[in-house]
Amino acid sequence: MNEVEKTRPVSVWRGEGEVGQFETYDVPAYDNQTVLDVVSHIQHYIDPSLSYRFACRVGMCGSCAMMVNGEPRWTCRTHVNKVAGQDVLEIAPLRILPVIKDLATNMDPFFDKWVKAEAVHHSSASRDEEMMVVLPDDAERKKADAGIECINCAVCYAACDTVAGNADYLGPAALQRAWTLYNDARDAGKQTILEAVSGAGGCHNCHAQGGCSHYCPNELNPMQAIAGLKQATTRAMLKGKL
């Protein structure tokens, strides 16, 4: 063990709902330490009342996203050494979403918008019919493939300044899922999707600032998906279908 344990001051948001403040904890500093390790250390050894959310710890589940030094990140895949430049580490709940307590946000508005965007499967066949063959080389399938690795972590949602200013805006994740379903040959709801993303909170509100694509930990490109929806809705309107 180290003869003198090195520590790092970590500023963590504490509070319930809208009310709260940053509190500083001294946390042992190790090499190869993730931000989630730091949060877990505080909860295990300093203050067990700290609330936060995580599950898989390996970047698969999308539960542990938080604001780390002002930027939305998966805490489980963020090494402290990479983000704590001058030994400052500030951890806060995801931006835009309402805070339940400490670092745990209420994800309801985020998921409600997936449903509003019709980013749900609209079945085109019953279980009695043959499975549809979807070729991986198909042009539509490639467009869908570009966005299907989304794990609903809400990093893009918290990174989006348009959502921050326009509470009705459906946001990058929901719109990207709507786009993947629009390009899914098995989905029977193409018109429904186009109508859902053309309303007051729809894809046309996107300013293409690209925060979503910049911060997506899976390196997806929701901005491109939204551009695809804009193009598809424009074409549908010109053909008199919207």
Next chain:
Amino acid sequence: MLTLRLYMLQRITALLMAPLVLGHIGVMIYAVQGGLSAAEILGRTQGSVFWFSFYGLFVLAVSVHAAIGLRTILHEVTGLSGRLLMFFTWGTALGLSVLGMRAILAVTFLTRGVS
């Protein structure tokens, strides 16, 4: 706050404005380099259906385009929505139209003591 209809209106007016802006800049350069006086300019614009249509279309495109853009900015910055936002949008569009059309009419079809 931007529906497909508003989005399309803003894009179409932008498409209209692109050649009109180039035409306007061309006219300005021509007028300045040629050293045209106010009277000479008015001599060309008075009674001209072409210049009335050119700048009339420009003013209408600007009014629609700017009203939708300002509406978006106002909503995102202040959170204003509903009827107030609708009044603001129409007010901006009508205000810009009136100001612009007044200026166009003054140099095309209204004659008032400029010599």
